[in-house]
Amino acid sequence: AQTVTQSQPEMSVQEAETVTLSCTYDTSESDYYLFWYKQPPSRQMILVIRQEAYKQQNATENRFSVNFQKAAKSFSLKISDSQLGDAAMYFCAYRASGTYKYIFGTGTRLKVLA
Amino acid sequence: SAVISQKPSRDICQRGTSLTIQCQVDSQVTMMFWYRQQPGQSLTLIATANQGSEATYESGFVIDKFPISRPNLTFSTLTVSNMSPEDSSIYLCSVGSSGTSGRLTDTQYFGPGTRLTVL
Numbered sequence: 001a002q003t004v005t006q007s008q009p010e011m012s013v014q015e016a017e018t019v020t021l022s023c024t025y026d027t028s029e030s031d032y033y034l035f036w037y038k039q040p041p042s043r044q045m046i047l048v049i050r051q052e053a054y055k056q057q058n059a060t061e062n063r064f065s066v067n068f069q070k071a072a073k074s075f076s077l078k079i080s081d082s083q084l085g086d087a088a089m090y091f092c093a094y095r096a097s098g099t100y101k102y103i104f105g106t107g108t109r110l111k112v113l114a
Numbered sequence: 115s116a117v118i119s120q121k122p123s124r125d126i127c128q129r130g131t132s133l134t135i136q137c138q139v140d141s142q143v144t145m146m147f148w149y150r151q152q153p154g155q156s157l158t159l160i161a162t163a164n165q166g167s168e169a170t171y172e173s174g175f176v177i178d179k180f181p182i183s184r185p186n187l188t189f190s191t192l193t194v195s196n197m198s199p200e201d202s203s204i205y206l207c208s209v210g211s212s213g214t215s216g217r218l219t220d221t222q223y224f225g226p227g228t229r230l231t232v233l
Contacts, residue, residue, distance in 0.1 A: 033221075035221065037224075042226065043204060043206075043226055043227040043229070044224065044225075044226045044227070045157075045206065045208075045224035045227075046224075047221055047223065050221055091156060091157070100145060100147070100162060100210065100222075101159055101172075102157070102159065102222060104156040104157045104158075105156060106155070106156045107156055
């Protein structure tokens with residue numbers, strides 16, 4: 001069965017600094033998608049970034065980038081120039097191609113210190 | 115991405131009662147889903163809401179407890195029946211699109227959630 005593991009329940013970062021959130025997953029599939037979602041106190045789940053497994057190039061979205069290591073089954077999120085608005089719960093998620101079901105990690109709470 | 119709204123945003127209910135949560139999307143979507151997020155935990159898929167047919171439930175969730183309706187491509191409801199304190203959670207609606215193969219082709223987008231507290 002597929003699993004997603006986020007080993008950091010909580011992380012802190014100084015404003016304007018860089019932080020990396022870890023995510024590992026387990027699957028026997030070769031074609032899948034990986035996502036990072038952000039859930040601020042408002043509860044709205046917001047898509048931060050997604051990665052297709054068949055793409056070797058790491059996805060980037062402005063200050064957010066991923067380090068996708070397919071062989072190691074690792075999918076970390078790097079947030080550069082951290083802002084107070086980045087404070088939220090971050091969930092890593094996996095979805096096998098051809099399925100609709102997301103497997104979510106347990107989340108990492110990110111605190112941004114002024 | 116679609117704009118998704120949920121009603122109510124929060125509610126406090128008595129044990130044994132039922133609550134119906136509504137999910138409205140601003141555009142037609144092929145796939146709608148209901149998730150539960152228990153306090154301090156991750157998201158768990160309850161069911162896929164199918165338009166014109168019965169919902170598809172995940173293991174551990176049953177229709178009698180969580181009846182779902184989906185009368186059209188922009189609207190769905192989830193009812194939490196005969197509630198107990200263990201049902202206190204955030205319930206989230208999400209949507210996605212599928213291609214001609216019926217497979218989910220796009221990212222799922224989530225509504226703002228409904229925070230339910232059962233006393």
